[in-house]
Amino acid sequence: MVKVKMNVQTAYHGELFRAGKIYEVDEVTAKRWIASKLAVAVEEN
Numbered sequence: 001m002v003k004v005k006m007n008v009q010t011a012y013h014g015e016l017f018r019a020g021k022i023y024e025v026d027e028v029t030a031k032r033w034i035a036s037k038l039a040v041a042v043e044e045n
Contacts, residue, residue: 001024001025001026001027002024002025002026002027002030002041003022003023003024003041003042003044004022004023004024004025004030004033004034004039004040004041004042005020005021005022005039005040005042006018006019006020006021006022006023006038006039007019007037007038007039007040008038008039010038012025012029022042
């Protein structure tokens with residue numbers, strides 16, 4: 001699982017992901033969203 005910060009609002013598996021908030025999604029989805037500028041990766045501490 002990868003944490004991403006959303007740049008846009010979208011629905012994912014029946015949940016509403018809002019822009020500016022951080023969510024955890026699977027790695028394949030995260031890579032696709034980051035490549036298409038829908039989200040940015042968040043550094044984990």
